[in-house]
Amino acid sequence: MNHASPDSRPHRAPTERWLTWIALTAVFVLGCVLRVRGVAAAWLNPDEGIYYSMVKWTDWSAFWAEYLGNAHPPLFYLLLRVIGECTDQYLGLRMLPLVAGCAGVPAMYLLARECAGSGRPAVVAGLLGALMLALSEGAVTMSQIVRPYTLQITLLTLALYYLVRFVQRGGGRCMPLYTACMGAAILTHYSSFLVFGAVLGTLTGMAVFRQFPRDRLRSLILWNAPILVAVLLLQFLHIQSRLEGSALQEQAVTGWLRPYMLHDAAHVWSALLGALALVFDQAWEGPALLALLAGLVTAAVWRRPVLLWFPLTLLAITIVAAAAKKYPFGCTRHSLYLVLAFLPPIAMALAKALTKPVGLILGAVLLLCLVLPTTRPWLTTRVSTTLAGPDQKNVSVPERIIAxxxxxxxxxxxxxxxxxxxxxxxxxxxxxxxxxxxxxxxxxxxxxxxxxxxxxxxxxxxxxxxxxxxxxxxxxxxxxxxxxxxxxxxxxxxxxxxxxxxxxxxxxxxxxxxxxxxxxxxxxxxxxxxxxxxxxxxxxxxxxxxxxxxxxxxxxxxxxxxxxxxxxxx
Structure with a gap:
């Protein structure tokens, strides 16, 4: 890895900068339109009703009593509580995930661009990453219901952007902003623990192989320490004392989450395809998998260690958690955080294919993978069935149950x-x-x-x-x-x-x-x-x-x- 200085990002011509802003604005508007269009179409589902019930108690003690028996950290509830003081309409509560989901689109542009390096390929990667998130059916759906996932994803995306920027280019303000965003994500949803674990694993691997300047190691340790403290406090004060071994956990693991826990090695493959189907739609899970593999190969060839270490580490931690029956993995909203492992590598692979002569072969393969699902759907079905088995269930539970x-x-x-x-x-x-x-x-x-x-x-x-x-x-x-x-x-x-x-x-x-x-x-x-x-x-x-x-x-x-x-x- 070439260690770059803070000012090493090449300057682009004014025309190119304006075109970038126009393209990013168009992608952002597209993401907003897709999310706003259906936000009022469905009545609240029972899970949304849990949030509505909690935040509408007139007595704060009742609010805290119901929260302590719930399975999530407090930040999302507190933000909803503030909104709930202003309106009794459940549509008002949906504004928080809606705004967070829209904000995630430009945040993904920053992350995908930073991970891809510098120059025109990095800008193209950023735009492609933002476009994929804007179009993601799973992300759109989570922006339209009262759930914490879009807020979590946006915070994690910003946290990783500041972290990658510091690791690759330095900058004194990056690590405080990283700590703030990662800490807020930890307080929003407990699946952020898995992402934070992947961050620590990635930094450890990069430090061992000397893939970033040694003088940045001290800052990385210093600014990750408060997050680790927050994780331990939540683990001991809420998860172990209130959730571990509770009736709620037992009902979840043996009931609605059981299909998304890993029961054997063969299930790993179908779960991975399911997570890709959640992000890209079931028809595109096969091409998305090939594009992800191409992205990891591209990261290795172009020496982008973050894009190689982080997705692999996060997927490994996810598999272990699902095998241990601690957290689900597959075509379920709980796996939406995996957009952080999927989109940046895929965006860089596509960007290299579009902007580098050596990427023409890669581009041809990716184009073939994108065309096959529409022209030869039987072929992708046969491949998926052969690899994952005929009983794979890559269809998520509907969130919009009744109009x-x-x-x-x-x-x-x-x-x-x-x-x-x-x-x-x-x-x-x-x-x-x-x-x-x-x-x-x-x-x-x-x-x-x-x-x-x-x-x-x-x-x-x-x-x-x-x-x-x-x-x-x-x-x-x-x-x-x-x-x-x-x-x-x-x-x-x-x-x-x-x-x-x-x-x-x-x-x-x-x-x-x-x-x-x-x-x-x-x-x-x-x-x-x-x-x-x-x-x-x-x-x-x-x-x-x-x-x-x-x-x-x-x-x-x-x-x-x-x-x-x-x-x-x-």
């Missing part, structure tokens, strides 16, 4: 529940889906003795919410807390005046990703009461469904089945 316009059609019926003395039963998914409707009423919630559920008055109706993500009616799961019969017994024991188990018309609310349970209830058939229908009526669609359910007959049916089973066992 806001569809919810508007059902809201009159939902709000009508307040006018009637009915009982509403839901799990956490349904509760968080409709949280804007009763955000003030729920503050008077009362917990059951074992904190398995809580209830509150919403107008004239009573809302009962159980502390799990989804109900079940599996015959083999009688006695488990999430079984519907267990819920009926728990409510009858705690709230006998509600006569829940004798109610022939309980309103069950299913929201978010709930799909199997409503279908199973609607197809349920009574054995002892064949002339009665379990579902009296229902309203809604995928993402939000209200169902009037005969809970009295259900309880009697289950108790007769259990009683008959006990007699047979005797």
């Amino acid at each position: 806001a316009a569809d919810v508007a059609k059902y809201l009159p019926a939902v709000q009508e529940l307040q006018q009637n003395p009915v009982t509403v039963l839901t799990s956490l998914q349904g509760y968080y889906t409709l949280i804007p409707l009763y955000v003030r009423e729920r503050e008077r919630m009362q917990w059951s003795k074992n904190r398995g559920f809580f209830h509150f008055r919403w107008g004239k109706c009573t809302v009962v919410v159980f502390q799990f993500w989804e109900f079940t009616i599996d015959d083999r799961a009688y006695g488990t807390p999430e079984h519907l019969y267990s819920c009926v017994k728990a409510v009858d024991a705690e709230l006998p005046a509600l006569r829940f188990g004798q109610d022939p018309s309980v309103v069950m609310v299913f929201g978010g990703w709930s799909s199997e349970m409503p279908v199973r209830l609607s197809t349920l058939r009574w054995h002892f009461f064949p002339d009665r229908k379990p579902v009296r009526s229902y309203l809604g669609d995928r993402g939000l469904l209200l169902m009037r359910f005969d809970m009295a007959t259900y309880k009697a049916e289950v108790e007769r089945i259990l009683s008959q089973g006990r007699r047979q066992n005797k």
Whole structure:
């Protein structure tokens, strides 16, 4: 690596500088348009409802109590809390990830340009990196919902830009800015721990092989120390004390995150393709992988150690974390931070192919890889199936579950529940889906003795919410807390005046990703009461469904089945 001085970046002609600014502005505007266009299209999903619920408590102590049981660090919540003081609209909360997502586009230009070195290829690499992030479907989606990932990505991108600039060119202000951005990213999302680990691994490798001036080592150690302290404090004060071994972690690892943990070596390949599909779309995962490999080779040939060390180190740490069941890896929003490993090398490979004569061969190969998915889709499918297996799942969970316009059609019926003395039963998914409707009423919630559920008055109706993500009616799961019969017994024991188990018309609310349970209830058939229908009526669609359910007959049916089973066992 050639050690450059701070002023060694070659000066460009005014015309070239203006063209660069025009191109970057066009890419930035494109990224903004793609993100703004759909920000109001969808109703909030249950995960967004968690954020909305937390930041809308009028009591700060309730806010902190809910935060401490959550799986993320505090910065994003605190910023949302400030916004939440100004508006009750969930669209207002979406402005934070939207602005952060738009800001990430020019930030990626800075990082990709700095990593690629100097001259025209570096500028082209910066523009290509910004363009890829602007067009990334995963990044666009995360900019349109209340999630911390775009803020995290932008902060990490800026942190890496200042770090790479200091390592390659020096500069007294770079390291304080790096520490501030990396520290803020650590406080935004815990996957930043993996990125920080990759930074330490990269710097260690470069120091061992003397790939940066030795006089910069002291500053690197000094300014990384506060970040390491922050990581250790969060690890001991929040992760180990509140999350490790908790019911939340157990539900996540064995439930919705299980497909994204690594269970064998073959799964690594499909997970890598899945992460690429998240960033580039499933149709482009194969070409993106080849472009990434070309970028790593280009980094080695052109002696850009940061572009070689950092992506490989980050991918290695990601694989280890997923194999240890600590953090998911694949086509899931949790892996969006891998844009930092993917985009700069790919951008440099494309830039070299476009600007260097020796890159013509590389450019021809990359062009072929880009053309194949559209002209020969069967070929890329065959290659992916051969390498990763036929059962790879490189489709992420939908974040925009139900259109806001569809919810508007059902809201009159939902709000009508307040006018009637009915009982509403839901799990956490349904509760968080409709949280804007009763955000003030729920503050008077009362917990059951074992904190398995809580209830509150919403107008004239009573809302009962159980502390799990989804109900079940599996015959083999009688006695488990999430079984519907267990819920009926728990409510009858705690709230006998509600006569829940004798109610022939309980309103069950299913929201978010709930799909199997409503279908199973609607197809349920009574054995002892064949002339009665379990579902009296229902309203809604995928993402939000209200169902009037005969809970009295259900309880009697289950108790007769259990009683008959006990007699047979005797």
